[in-house]
Amino acid sequence: MAQITYIQALRDGIREEMQRDENVFIMGEDVGLYGGAFKVTQGLLDEFGEERVRDTPISEAAIAGLAVGAALTGMRPIAEIMFFDFTTLTMDQIINQAAKIRYMFGGKAKVPMVLRAPMGCGTGAAAQHSQSLVALFAHIPGLKVVMPSTPYDVKGLIKSAIRDDNPVIFAEHKLLYWTKGEVPEGDYIVPLGEADIKRKGKDVTVIAGSIMVPRALEAAGILEKEGIDVEVVDPRTLVPLDEDTIMESVIKTGRVLIVEDDCRNNGWGAEVAARIAGGEAFDYLDAPIMRLAGLDIPIPYNPKLEKKAVPQVEDIVDGIKQVLL
Amino acid sequence: MISRDKMLWMLRKMLEIRRFEEKVDELFKANLMWGTCHLYIGEEATAVGACAAIEEKDYITSTHRGHGHCIAKGGDLNKMMAELLGKETGYCRGRGGSMHIADVESGNLGANGVVGGGIPIATGAALSSKMKKDGRVTLCFFGDGASNQGVFHESLNLASIWKLPVVYICENNQYGMSVPVQKASAVVDIAEKSRAYNIPGEIVDGNDVLSVYAVVKKAVERARKGEGPSLIECKTYRWMGHSKSDANVYRSKEEIKSWKEKCPIRRFEEYLINNRVASEQEIEKIKREVEEYIQKAEEFALKSPEPSIDGISDGVYA
Numbered sequence: 001m002a003q004i005t006y007i008q009a010l011r012d013g014i015r016e017e018m019q020r021d022e023n024v025f026i027m028g029e030d031v032g033l034y035g036g037a038f039k040v041t042q043g044l045l046d047e048f049g050e051e052r053v054r055d056t057p058i059s060e061a062a063i064a065g066l067a068v069g070a071a072l073t074g075m076r077p078i079a080e081i082m083f084f085d086f087t088t089l090t091m092d093q094i095i096n097q098a099a100k101i102r103y104m105f106g107g108k109a110k111v112p113m114v115l116r117a118p119m120g121c122g123t124g125a126a127a128q129h130s131q132s133l134v135a136l137f138a139h140i141p142g143l144k145v146v147m148p149s150t151p152y153d154v155k156g157l158i159k160s161a162i163r164d165d166n167p168v169i170f171a172e173h174k175l176l177y178w179t180k181g182e183v184p185e186g187d188y189i190v191p192l193g194e195a196d197i198k199r200k201g202k203d204v205t206v207i208a209g210s211i212m213v214p215r216a217l218e219a220a221g222i223l224e225k226e227g228i229d230v231e232v233v234d235p236r237t238l239v240p241l242d243e244d245t246i247m248e249s250v251i252k253t254g255r256v257l258i259v260e261d262d263c264r265n266n267g268w269g270a271e272v273a274a275r276i277a278g279g280e281a282f283d284y285l286d287a288p289i290m291r292l293a294g295l296d297i298p299i300p301y302n303p304k305l306e307k308k309a310v311p312q313v314e315d316i317v318d319g320i321k322q323v324l325l
Numbered sequence: 326m327i328s329r330d331k332m333l334w335m336l337r338k339m340l341e342i343r344r345f346e347e348k349v350d351e352l353f354k355a356n357l358m359w360g361t362c363h364l365y366i367g368e369e370a371t372a373v374g375a376c377a378a379i380e381e382k383d384y385i386t387s388t389h390r391g392h393g394h395c396i397a398k399g400g401d402l403n404k405m406m407a408e409l410l411g412k413e414t415g416y417c418r419g420r421g422g423s424m425h426i427a428d429v430e431s432g433n434l435g436a437n438g439v440v441g442g443g444i445p446i447a448t449g450a451a452l453s454s455k456m457k458k459d460g461r462v463t464l465c466f467f468g469d470g471a472s473n474q475g476v477f478h479e480s481l482n483l484a485s486i487w488k489l490p491v492v493y494i495c496e497n498n499q500y501g502m503s504v505p506v507q508k509a510s511a512v513v514d515i516a517e518k519s520r521a522y523n524i525p526g527e528i529v530d531g532n533d534v535l536s537v538y539a540v541v542k543k544a545v546e547r548a549r550k551g552e553g554p555s556l557i558e559c560k561t562y563r564w565m566g567h568s569k570s571d572a573n574v575y576r577s578k579e580e581i582k583s584w585k586e587k588c589p590i591r592r593f594e595e596y597l598i599n600n601r602v603a604s605e606q607e608i609e610k611i612k613r614e615v616e617e618y619i620q621k622a623e624e625f626a627l628k629s630p631e632p633s634i635d636g637i638s639d640g641v642y643a
């Protein structure tokens with residue numbers, strides 16, 4: 001199998017879906033000739049033309065709203081928002097419109113669209129270009145929320161997202177874009193709502209999402225040398241959440257650390273923790289559920305401060321040791 | 326008439342912007358600077374002409390391409406350079422970086438990482454001036470791309486019906502990242518958008534500092550008299566890529582070259598010499614002083630301390 005980058009896998013997934021279904025199109029700022037700010041759409045303009053790879057003005061609310069309207073009437077739009085932070089400009093259209101339409105209309109309409117954007121910090125882009133914000137959308141019924149961590153997952157998940165008949169928020173991580181991994185050629189999907197065990201272990205379950213997956217795996221590698229056997233569970237989608245896989249893992253290990261790439265306060269880790277505490281795994285817990293998340297601050301510019309703002313490999317190593325105490 | 330001192334101030338500020346940006350570019354290329362930044366080279370006359378038309382007490386809001394506005398509003402190069410290097414001595418104590426430099430004390434209400442984000446903020450500052458009757462005017466800088474955001478339209482409409490003391494200054498440098506204005510805006514002259522909101526709209530050569538000054542001054546007077554907002558479109562061009570990661574594939578070499586020939590600084594120097602406002606020697610002297618200032622700012626910033634980790638949560642809440 002070929003080793004390709006996350007960006008390449010994502011692009012392949014989008015390209016294959018565009019080839020498969022002529023209703024799929026992509027729009028966003030600089031997605032055409034420029035190939036997207038992070039080059040995800042590079043080459044797609046040549047292959048599909050300006051009708052299906054549409055450069056838009058800088059008008060996020062309209063980009064999202066047009067996607068809603070197009071989806072409602074038979075197209076399958078992919079709206080690219082240049083940075084996840086700017087999904088905040090789309091909030092009415094996504095939260096009050098896209099998420100509500102199917103239910104409000106008595107289940108008689110659907111909004112099959114994907115809103116994709118790069119999230120996360122680590123590039124020195126400071127407070128308005130570094131947020132993760134997935135928890136914001138995960139709170140809203142009617143939306144699905146995806147945060148792939150590997151090239152394999154990103155391709156399989158983007159395909160599922162495009163084929164899904166609901167509005168899907170697809171959160172890519174900037175620092176994952178240039179990571180490589182094995183990806184089979186051709187069509188395969190990763191279903192929404194299936195977690196993946198990224199590493200099997202018996203001592204402790206680390207539930208990590210997005211960029212925190214490779215960090216948790218690195219931490220697990222370090223702890224292996226100290227005789228600690230870490231299981232890493234990647235939920236992959238926050239909505240729907242695969243409770244069964246999480247529960248099984250916690251029942252097996254009895255200890256759990258949740259690692260988030262976002263601020264802690266009201267983050268998705270709180271939801272996962274509450275489900276574990278309130279479910280069948282509770283009786284198997286040998287230690288309190290621990291959460292490791294970003295500080296409750298805007299992301300600072302200075303690189304040393306920026307690093308401190310969200311969990312790093314060392315923090316995860318320490319966190320795991322604490323759960324094992 | 327503009328005084329000789331003012332004209333020399335204008336030249337000095339334009340030179341400060343140019344040299345500051347060149348230095349920043351150099352520091353990026355030497356890997357001493359972190360993150361990203363958007364250079365203003367080629368657009369100096371717009372910020373300087375506009376800021377020359379307001380008083381110290383007045384406000385500005387700025388953009389992601391904000392170094393020029395900050396300098397023209399009287400920004401301290403030491404603090405700016407320190408901010409770009411992430412130092413505690415910077416304008417935002419190293420927390421903001423290039424896209425978030427602000428100096429509320431001196432009336433700079435901040436650069437902005439969100440395209441169009443400053444437009445309603447400027448409008449709100451003008452509302453506060455109107456309510457407090459403090460006689461201040463707000464200059465609101467933004468790009469052609471930003472004029473396609475909803476907040477642009479909502480703000481101009483509000484400012485017009487409430488007759489707020491704000492001057493909207495669109496820096497039309499022809500592109501929003503890779504997208505040319507013709508492909509992004511239904512009208513190529515952004516000034517025309519003023520008609521929808523029943524306010525004056527003017528187009529000015531954004532590479533001619535004196536023209537910018539004259540047009541902005543008129544709008545500022547109008548605002549100060551309580552007659553409401555104006556929209557001024559400065560036609561200009563950015564010489565460099567959009568940001569440091571831009572390979573510039575969407576613009577031809579010829580186009581860039583033709584705009585470089587319209588260099589706002591060289592043009593103003595020629596004006597000053599031809600009209601005997603300043604001699605070449607005087608101009609050379611200003612250049613040397615600016616050079617020294619830049620060197621000092623670099624030294625200051627490089628040897629300044631980093632913020633301490635302990636203070637990482639300072640400033641989230643008042």
Ligand SMILES: Cc1ncc(C[n+]2csc(CCOP(=O)(O)OP(=O)(O)O)c2C)c(N)n1
Nearest residue numbers: 086390438439440468469470471500501502
């Ligand atoms: C809301 C928002 N959308 C997208 C971006 C990414 N972005 C930064 S600058 C820019 C282009 C802005 O163009 P314009 O307003 O004309 O200003 P210029 O860069 O030409 O000075 C874009 C798309 C952003 N920062 N904010």
